[in-house]
Amino acid sequence: MSFLELHDIRKAYTLNHQENVILKGINLNFERGEFISILGESGGGKSTLMNIIGGLDHHYDGDVLLDGQSLRSMNVRQMDRYRRETIGFIFQNFNLVSYLTVLDNVMLSLKMTKTSHAQQVQQAQDLLKRVGLEQQTHQYPNELSGGQKQRVAIARALASDPDIIIADEPTGALDSENTQEVMDILYSIAAEGKLVITVTHSQEVADYGTRIVHLDDGQIHDELVIGAPFDVVDKQPTRYRTLGFRQMFRMSMQHMRRMWLRYLLIIFGSSIGISSIVVMLGLGSGIQNYMNHQITSQVNPTAVQVSKKTGKVSTAARKKATSAAAYKAAVNQEQVTAAKNAEVTTANVKQLAAIKHVKSAKLGYYTSTQASYKKNNRDGQSPDG
Ligand SMILES: Nc1ncnc2c1ncn2[C@@H]1O[C@H](COP(=O)(O)OP(=O)(O)O)[C@@H](O)[C@H]1O
Ligand SMILES: [Mg+2]
Structure with missing residues (x-):
């Protein structure tokens, strides 16, 4: 039985009803003290496999066994412990907390342990010394170079004294000098007896490993053993608590x-x-209300006016009028006659009220006339009904 075993790991993503198989049955065994390089082109499934090993992804077929125990058999609390105490993650983009000092970043994991604050500070300082950053403890991540940031990330990953370090493209953002420094540190961690798994697309980086596993297109293509695993140093168990x-x-x-x-x-x-947004909405509804008011005050869409025409009534009296008073009297007489002609009866109103969708009908009158008297009556007009 190996320390860590992968049994026929398969994983697929479904996008737009199309299944995309990422891992096609991975079988691998790892021992403590090994410095494993997982080498492969981008998109080959390396990070997917690391997330499964690290307990970050549960949706896969197959089994991951740690000391013979399947991750699937672990309950939520055991999985939490596995991620916190067994695995230390190092990422390409460092994932440091920008508002914490270098020291506080490293102390993040230590805050979960039952050691005193003074001891935690001492341990964090020791780890930072180990990665060559004892001078930078009170600086913030944005004051450091890429290589220094990655060394803080390594110190932080080591703080919980995990058995397995997973470094996913740890040198992807570094120049060759910083790459060498970081890889030397990872090598020294494996040399202490931890299992270090480094994921890379660079042959040069992979060459640091004691074993190179070639993973492409979701399959292991070959494995090259370069050296034997390092001896394991017994470690003191760390006692943890919740924050x-x-x-x-x-x-x-x-x-x-x-x-x-x-x-x-x-x-x-x-x-x-x-x-x-509030102002725009307010303006919008204000303008809408104004428009509604304007429209309904001018033309009420729910009230329909039905009129009955009087017909043209013109009397000889108007034409014969020789004074304004006589003309006005003639026009009045015409209007009375017109109104009589156009009288709307209650029967008419009932007829209107009976029409479908009409709620009520009311009787009303209006008169209009544009008649005016001019001398000789040349410009006189007939009244309209
Ligand atoms: N959450 C996801 N949903 C769909 N496809 C994904 C997802 N994560 C990764 N993939 C796909 O899986 C493949 C492998 O990705 P990854 O494991 O990140 O590769 P590598 O680390 O080797 O570059 C890629 O084609 C990627 O697009
Ligand atoms: Mg990747």
Whole structure:
């Protein structure tokens, strides 16, 4: 039985109803003290495999066994412990917490242990010394070079004293000098008896390993053993605890202190955005209300006016009128006659009310006339009904 065993690991992603097989049955055994290089082209499934080994991905077929125990048989708490105490992750882009100092980044994992604060500081300082960063403990990640950042990440991964270090393209963002420094440190970790698995697409980086596993297109193509595993050094078990409220509160406050300006700007920016939306919506509905009011006050779409025409009524009296008073009297007489002609009866109203969708019908009158009297009556017009 090996320390870590992969049994027929298969994994596929389904995109747009199309199954994309990423890992096509991986069988591998690893021992403590081995420095494994997983070498392969980009997209070959290396990171997918590391996420499965690291307990970050549960959706796969096959089995991962640690000291003979399947990860599938572990409950949530055991998986938490596995990720926290057995695995140390190192990523290409370092994944450091930008608002924490180098020392606090390394102490992140130590805060979960039952050792005293003074001991945690001492351990973090020892780890930073080991990776050659004892001078940088109080600096922030953005004040460091890429190689230094990766060395902080290594110190942080080592803080929980894990049995397995997974380094996914740890030198992908580094120049050759920093690559060598980082690989030397990883080599020394394996030499202490830990299992170090480095993922890379570079043959040069892979050559640091004691065994090179060639993974491409989801399959192991070949394995090359370069050296025997290193001897295992017994380690002291670390006692862990869950983070207390005080600890979490302190970390949140540290985060706030470091990021207050950014948060202030975010709050300011967001409030401008929200206010603009409110103003725009307010303006929008205001304009809409105004339009509605204008339309309904001019033309009420729910009220339909039905009129009955009087017909043309013109009397000889108007033409014969020789004074404004006589003309007006003639026009009045015409209007009375016209109104009589056009009288709307209650029967008419009932007829209208009976039409489908008409709620009610009301009787009303209006008169209009544009008649005017001019001397000799030359410009006189007939009244309209
Ligand atoms: N979450 C995902 N959904 C769909 N496809 C994915 C996902 N993650 C990775 N892949 C695909 O799986 C393949 C292998 O990816 P990865 O394991 O990251 O390769 P490598 O690390 O070797 O470059 C790639 O083709 C990638 O596009
Ligand atoms: Mg990858």
